[in-house]
Amino acid sequence: MERTALLRSLSCSSLACSRFLFSAPKFSRSFLSKSRAVPSAARYHRRLVPNRSLLRRNKWRSLAAASSNSSTLRFSLNKKHFSSLAVRAVASPPTQPDISGVDDEVAEKLGFEKVSEEFIGECKSKAVLFKHKKTGAQVMSVSNDDENKVFGVVFRTPPKDSTGIPHILEHSVLCGSRKYPLKEPFVELLKGSLNTFLNAFTYPDRTCYPVASTNTKDFYNLVDVYLDAVFFPKCIEDFQTFQQEGWHYELNDPSEDITYKGVVFNEMKGVYSQPDNLLGRTAQQALFPDNTYGVDSGGDPQAIPKLTFEEFKEFHRKFYHPSNARIWFYGDDDPYERLRILSEYLDAFDASNAPHESKVLPQQLFSEPVRIVEKYPAGEGGDLKKKHMVCLNWLLSDKPLDLQTELTLGFLDHLMLGTPASPLRKVLLESGLGDAIIGGGVEDELLQPQFSIGLKGVSEDDVPKVEELIMNSLKKLVEEGFDSDAVEASMNTIEFSLRENNTGSFPRGLSLMLRSMGKWIYDMDPFEPLKYEKPLTILKARIAEEGSKAVFSPLIEKYILNNPHCVTIEMQPDPEKASRDEAAEKEILEKLKSSMTEEDLAELARATQELKLKQETPDPPEALRSVPSLSLHDIPKEPMRVPTEIGDINGVKVLQHDLFTNDVLYTEVVFDTSSLKQELLPLVPLFCQSLLEMGTKDLSFVQLNQLIGRKTGGISVYPFTSSIRGKKDPSSHIIVRGKSMAGRADDLFNLMNCVLQEVQFTDQQRFKQFVSQSKARLENRLRGSGHAIAMARMDAKLNVAGWISEQMGGLSYLEFLQALEEKVDNDWAGISSSLEEIRQSLLSREGCLINMTADGKNLSNSEKFVSKFLDLLPSKSPVERASWGIQLPPNNEAILIPTQVNYVGKAANLYDSGYQLNGSAYVITKHISNTWLWDRVRVSGGAYGGFCNFDTHSGVFTFLSYRDPNLLKTLDIYDGTGDFLREFEMDDDALTKAIIGTIGDVDAYQLPDAKGYSSLLRHLLGVTEEERQTRREEILSTSLKDFKEFADAIDTIKDKGVAVVVASPDDVEAANKERPDFFEVKKGL
């Protein structure tokens, strides 16, 4: 997620990097990795469409992870030699800064009693646990000097069935409350606050409402809206909100068919269309048949329509109560003010019985293993025999584990699976039995920890072989133990990551909250999970004294091999499942319709109209004004500047950013790919992966990975492509990114050189694995992030940079990989020499650029290593730019996949029809997403998301929807945007909010490495400081007139735009019937 900020700072909602189309990084879910930025959650539900982030953010990180698979895959960092483990990897002595607290007496007066208090060296914070005396609400008040303040309120919400109550409630409470009586205060905050984080998550047993901001006034505004929302929501009296967010019958006209609608309903249909998701759900439910984890808190689309409004209200009454709440404050604000705000809300309640009713009971261990076979919806083409998935899952213990054991298990997880060189991962992938690894390793976010591992893309006959291989490999690890270099590499990777605490754009305080909550929610100590130094020291000492085998082998035996609580899940592809589910749903609805009288039908049609009307009626200005906002005076007039010095070393341009990084050096080496032959482009991602995973003449890839793990914080290699505004030729580069302790800069640059120059492209079998992994990843992406595939496809039709990106990550890339699979067998020599050719045309001091971020002293100390690195690079005369004047034909396309919900896109290039960029476009684009598209595509259309994006570098404006039950209807909404803008009215308050929200995006909070990186991207794309200043002024002076004028530009999309959808065959057929030959049909899966 760290790229959020990067990209936003580039120049607002630039899409420059969002071209990269790979799945989100895979994180380990161990105790250790809870330091990771993102909550583990694709499994959990978020209120906001995850792809808002996907679109704008997250881009290059995903690509980096996908193409490098280096030691950055699970942990991003690492550092010292084992012998020096005692030395802190990141120097941060736990001295206590001067942090103000709340006088006990003052706290008492406000109704709180102090339970305990600690200074936590690991996060340099003073943490105080309070209890609200009247209700028993618990409050963690964490104080430090972090300006990115975080608040969160969390309730235990264990469901009893799979109707999705917790999830629907999570969506609904943010739809208006006592003090903020408008349709969606949440959207008002999205539009008009400086939040650095705003969302809500539903876990299997809890619901979290976090917000963050660096601006104190803004922060308290967000806190107030959230508190009012959870304790006094309108939805418990408003049946229509329940219908809108949960489910309802829709009947537009008595002559038409009745359908189900609802945001969560469609969101979950999308989730249930993805085999990986289905597998995760099946595994969880099978591991915990007897407690709350045996049902789906997100909601099973077949069960959601059984939920009644009464049950929904009762669930809120019972669980959304202060007695059942855990509240978190973090940052540099006044701890007194926190308690004052809380007392206003909490005092209104008396203690309740909720803490008992919401207790999560443990699952007892089985005495025998279980085996489950399930079907998943598959496409009709391809070799279905090779599409089986098999996964082994264990429940590790009948009660929560202590932190020391958890940390050790997390370490074991990293050793077995953390990097491509890790033995269990390696042996599974090298077996050739499947395409990609599934199962998340150790997971410990729920009451009891689990371990799961398996393969997908397995042929039916090989399923037992996979199971056998996993068991045998685990036995072998018990017998042989782990390589000492591997142990050292894992230790350093984990230690570096914990201490660097680089959570990207995800607020550090939120990452800590989620970590603390993992224990606190089960009535355990909330301080413990924040303190890793002691257990880490103990673990290191044990490894040093007893040897790693004595530490880890008994764990594998006890928790896995000798543990009968094992569930094996086999998922079989079923090409008829999607249509069967569809037909079953239709039948229910037809039966319902035939049982209804004419009056009933008329009444349902009337109710449908009434709901639509309500959804489409804007809130009155008075209601909108109830949501507090900043004024333009609170906004800095100048953009945030990143210190940048441009110099040169050995004739190569070097950008240096003098920023405090706690002794870590971050660097990027950028190479120009514009001389690459066109036919080599699709090979670039695999080239990048090969660099990190093939090995050299002297080092196997395992050794190379371990070296990187031991000496650096990780190295990744990935392509970067974007249009440059006003230029014909795109920016097309390969970026090598690395980090290490500044004292290890020598090692870092040596290893980068080794990766670039010495790696040999000779390992045919490994390359074959890369191809099948990439193919599996892309297929997964097509189902889970079809909007990104659609967007890439449209971009490829509209500009050259888009075309290049699509070659490296879109549907074209998938087609390329399918063909490549055979070619690896038939013409490996040809591929190997193509990889070498890419290296030859890339590696040169010409067109090379270095970017470095660290403090001044460390920057200058590192220069000699940069110079040595550059000396080793060949110097060539500049090569001719290859001509890539190619785009895909601009026809409308439908890409078919087995799904029940669609992804619908339409786009055009606004610059081609004469539009000239003005900063107001950022405000308008954001506003269209948050009003017109939110209201029509999501709220009344029933899609999980609808949004638009303006790539200011290429000029391409894109509309997209996510998990959308509609198709042509959504395209019509897009086409109506121009008229919406023409008739658009807004008062000054609303306009100010829109401007402030946009500035919030532009000024997104960034950690130092992100600041340095975004400055690099601006440099590559020719965005000057003057231009940033101009855009900012234009944003700040946006007027209603700008909105109206933008209407003509937007109409380009209606008149000349190209539409691409990723959709179900039935819906596409129906669309082509309604509008003959509208879509050219392409097979996706």
Ligand SMILES: [Zn+2]
């Ligand atoms: Zn949701």
